[in-house]
Amino acid sequence: MAVKTFTTGEVLTAADTNTYLNNGGLVYVTSVTVGSAVTSVTISSCFSSTYDNYRIIYKGGTSTASNDLAVQMGTTTTGYYFGSIYKDYGGGGVASIAVTNGANWTYAGCQDTPNSLDCDIFLPYASDKTNISCAYVGSTTTRVVARGGGILNNTTSYTDVKILVGAGTITGGTITVYGYRKA
């Protein structure tokens, strides 16, 4: 979907306004309000051929446990590879953690009060390896900040994404999916 450059005096039609006003770089796809005491949230039909790459943001809500939020593509529970470099908010050094052929991208986000998930998903709908890139921001002073990423080692086309807790349950907040507009 291209942009349009209007010229001086050109008539701004309703059709053009509706099309190009919404033609931003990051386009809202869908959102889900997290319900009460859930261990996972599946957002179905959020990936399609409309976009190649997506952004998922979840900031808010509460958690009964301090743990990590994992991201799973569809119903696939194998083939996830993930690496992360992290640092606590204190004087500790930098460390790393990895997932090798795991059941999900385990350390994608921070499960706490508030919950925090900030990630880009690349090529989920394409018949290609889906990638993830995450910025992990610990929600309390005892947590860590991290930068991670990974791949799902298959070429499956996905329409759904699942956010999972590591322990306890989460309540509230909104998970929003955006698409990166193609030209």
Place this chain on the structure above:
Amino acid sequence: MPRPNIQIDDEVREMTEEEYAELIASGWTETTTEETPTE
């Protein structure tokens, strides 16, 4: 004792026994555990 909830889009429901067994097998616990390693 009720099983935890899961959510699919806007629907929140109690897990089935099978789903709960899978959840437990994944290592999930009810209690507070900080999985992200800290130095």
